[in-house]
Amino acid sequence: MSQLSPEFYLWAQYAAPPLLGAFIGYLTNRIAIRMLFRPLRPWRIFGLRVPMTPGVIPAKRVQLAENMGEVVGDHLLTSEEIGKGLRQDAFQQQLFHLLQGRVQELLARDFGTIRSALPEKFHIYLNLGVIGLSWQVKNQIAAFIRSPQFDAVAKQSVEHYFDELAEREIGELLPLKVRDSGYLFIEENLEKMFSDKWAAQWLDDFLHQKFYAAMRENRPLGEILPAPLPSLLEEIVVAQVPSFLAGAGVILRDKETVDRLVAGFCAGIDSFIDSLGAASDMVRGFLDMDLVEQKIREYLGEKEEDIVCWLQADEINGKIETLVGQCCHSLLQKPLAEILVCEDEEKMEALYQVLRAQILRFFRQEKVSALLVSVVKTNIESQIDSGALSVGEAAKKLFGGGIKRNSQQKVLRELQKIIQSEETGQAISQLVDSLVASLLNKKIGRLQKIVPAGVVDGVAESLQTVVSKMLESEVPGLVQSLGIRKIVTEKINSLDLLRLEKLLLSIMEEQFKYINLFGALLGFMIGCCNLVFLLVG
Incomplete structure (x- = not known):
């Protein structure tokens, strides 16, 4: 190191x-x-x-x-x-x-019924809730229809309905077609009634009683007959004048009728000559009655069409109708005993039977029912102004001014009686149960189909x-x-x-x-x- x-x-x-x-x-x-x-x-x-x-x-x-x-x-x-x-x-x-x-997710779900949307353990609570809800709804409805508030609402509704009904025209409620059907129904039933044995017996009893009573009372025929019948008879007789005149041509072609007319004319001429006094023999010497009769027959044959046209002219029709009406009216003003001069009981009974048969035959004629209904229709249509008359005005004419108030009170009482009855209560109870059951069984589906996007926000x-x-x-x-x-x-x-x-x-x-x-x-x-x-x- x-x-x-x-x-x-x-x-x-x-x-x-x-x-x-x-x-x-x-x-x-x-x-x-x-x-x-x-x-x-x-x-x-x-x-x-x-x-x-x-x-x-x-x-x-x-x-x-x-x-x-x-x-x-x-x-x-x-x-x-x-x-x-x-x-x-x-x-x-x-x-x-x-x-x-979360809301969009909830609305997008396909819900079944309310019961299926809840867990099964909550079904008992749902059933209890449904029972309680139904009971509350029934009690609330029952309490309301017995309360003064319901009476006030019902009264206001009835008054409002009657006010609207009174302002409506009869023609709006009953169009002419419906009214014509009613008139036709009356006509058909009149025909059946007049042809019925019961009607014949009733008419027989009625005429028998009235006939002998009238003979004893010495009253005018117009007072004996029911109030509308005299005027109705006058109208019927006058209405037959055009038909009678329309058959004048047939009458003039009848030989027997012509003979009577010629005899009448000749008798008139002869009576006129007699009225001349001292000159009558001289005039009768100049006139050949056979020739006069021949000329009258020839004239009637040649002028038959002219006479028929003349009789059917409106002016002549009017005059004859007026004359016939006056004669009919005059006849109705005479006592029946004066019209039917008869003291023998058997003859009187025979006369009654003839009168009864004629009256019954008259009413059983094909056009009499139509004529009666036509008169009734004309009168009714005139009264209701051909349907333009309001229902309120028509009710006043028929029943007087207090009919509206009385009708309102009666309808209100009946309405309250019906709605507050036990049967109505049971019906309401069944209706509530049915509605609740239908709601529970109705499938909810997807709520997003019925809920707009703006509502979601x-x-x-x-x-x-x-x-x-x-x-x-x-x-x-x-x-x-x-x-x-x-x-x-x-x-x-x-x-x-x-x-x-x-x-x-x-x-x-x-x-x-x-x-x-x-x-x-x-x-x-x-x-x-x-x-x-x-x-x-």
């Missing part, structure tokens, strides 16, 4: 104090940092505990946990800090997106507002009740020492490295100071 040079010893003498100081400083700090965590348990020699064992952190673990719990619970995670965090825009935005996603915003307010008001109290300080303390105490050491070293390892280097630097500087002192000394 070669000897070291004197220069080496000189340099070693100068370099040793700083290097040794740096080594001691580095080693001291490293040991000090190590002693924070080690040993984990106290060391004992001959039963005596070695000082500085265990390490600082294992020895002060409880105090460390309490201090960290105090820092976290009382200074870091306070109610105020959590409240501020909940109010931050970032949290609110995240909360909105979370709720929006609105629901999410509403939920966000509710959740934010709830968190803001409830979380501070929850934080206090959670006892974060105690939780942190217990958690740190429960940690394994090696894990706690690793956790702390992972946080401060870089800082510990610089502390070791700082110790080496400090030892180096102290060594340099010692070297300076040695050189100066």
